[in-house]
Amino acid sequence: DTAVSQTPKYLVTQMGNDKSIKCEQNLGHDTMYWYKQDSKKFLKIMFSYNNKELIINETVPNRFSPKSPDKAHLNLHINSLELGDSAVYFCASSLWTGRGKDEKLFFGSGTQLSVL
Amino acid sequence: AQKITQTQPGMFVQEKEAVTLDCTYDTSDPSYGLFWYKQPSSGEMIFLIYQGSYDQQNATEGRYSLNFQKARKSANLVISASQLGDSAMYFCAMSANTGNQFYFGTGTSLTVIP
Numbered sequence A: 001d002t003a004v005s006q007t008p009k010y011l012v013t014q015m016g017n018d019k020s021i022k023c024e025q026n027l028g029h030d031t032m033y034w035y036k037q038d039s040k041k042f043l044k045i046m047f048s049y050n051n052k053e054l055i056i057n058e059t060v061p062n063r064f065s066p067k068s069p070d071k072a073h074l075n076l077h078i079n080s081l082e083l084g085d086s087a088v089y090f091c092a093s094s095l096w097t098g099r100g101k102d103e104k105l106f107f108g109s110g111t112q113l114s115v116l
Numbered sequence B: 001a002q003k004i005t006q007t008q009p010g011m012f013v014q015e016k017e018a019v020t021l022d023c024t025y026d027t028s029d030p031s032y033g034l035f036w037y038k039q040p041s042s043g044e045m046i047f048l049i050y051q052g053s054y055d056q057q058n059a060t061e062g063r064y065s066l067n068f069q070k071a072r073k074s075a076n077l078v079i080s081a082s083q084l085g086d087s088a089m090y091f092c093a094m095s096a097n098t099g100n101q102f103y104f105g106t107g108t109s110l111t112v113i114p
Helices: none
Strands: A004-007 A010-013 A019-025 A031-037 A043-050 A053-057 A064-070 A073-078 A087-094 A111-115 B003-005 B010-014 B019-021 B024-026 B032-039 B046-052 B064-069 B074-079 B088-096 B101-104 B108-113
Touching: A004 A087, A010 A019, A019 A031, A019 A087, A019 A111, A031 A073, A043 A064, A043 A073, A043 B101, A073 A087, B003 B088, B003 B101, B010 B019, B019 B108, B024 B074, B032 B064, B032 B074, B046 B064, B046 B074, B074 B088
Parallel strands: A010 A111, B010 B108
Antiparallel strands: A004 A019, A019 A073, A031 A043, A031 A087, A043 A053, A064 A073, A087 A111, B003 B024, B019 B074, B032 B046, B032 B088, B064 B074, B088 B101, B088 B108
8 A cells, every 4th residue: 555656657758748747645644745856856845735725836837737636636737848847756745743753744656757 | 944954965984884964954933843864766755763843852763863953953864883775865854833844955865885
């Protein structure tokens, strides 16, 4: 049973295409995230949803649109892909408990996006 | 604003030796959490250890310990008895009490030499 699962694992596409990455968690967490990891391994938060409500929206181009149909799912749709979008995208989830350690992030296995 | 700084882009350690990976943070929140994650070459993110801002004792998890110095705003990871499998990227992260937000440092690449 994978706790946070994201698909696909690899995504190779041409510039200008539209693509989606799906994420699902079965941990009962109330918060989900999208992170982008660039070629230098820097992890940058893109979006955060709490109970389907957007709570963090960092400076991300409008071409990126998250969608949370329910609190167990957070999908990422990218329009008009550009070369600079090539990166690893991680979905993650957490539970806000006020008990510190229990609030750690659980990560999906990542999606390697390559834009040609 | 929250900020995490890891000043060591790369570190080398001899197998079976101990190594310290540095992490400093900045926050105005009185309540926060500090985490360390490991990312091996396979790419997955693995949780290692957690330290709460109000915890009196340094956290330990097996060979991992966190040297927490609140006044200096540092949360260094100590790995004892390094193993070849410890070769990976290590990320320090902080969660703020103002919301479900996690901030990551730029990471340290650790190489364990046989």
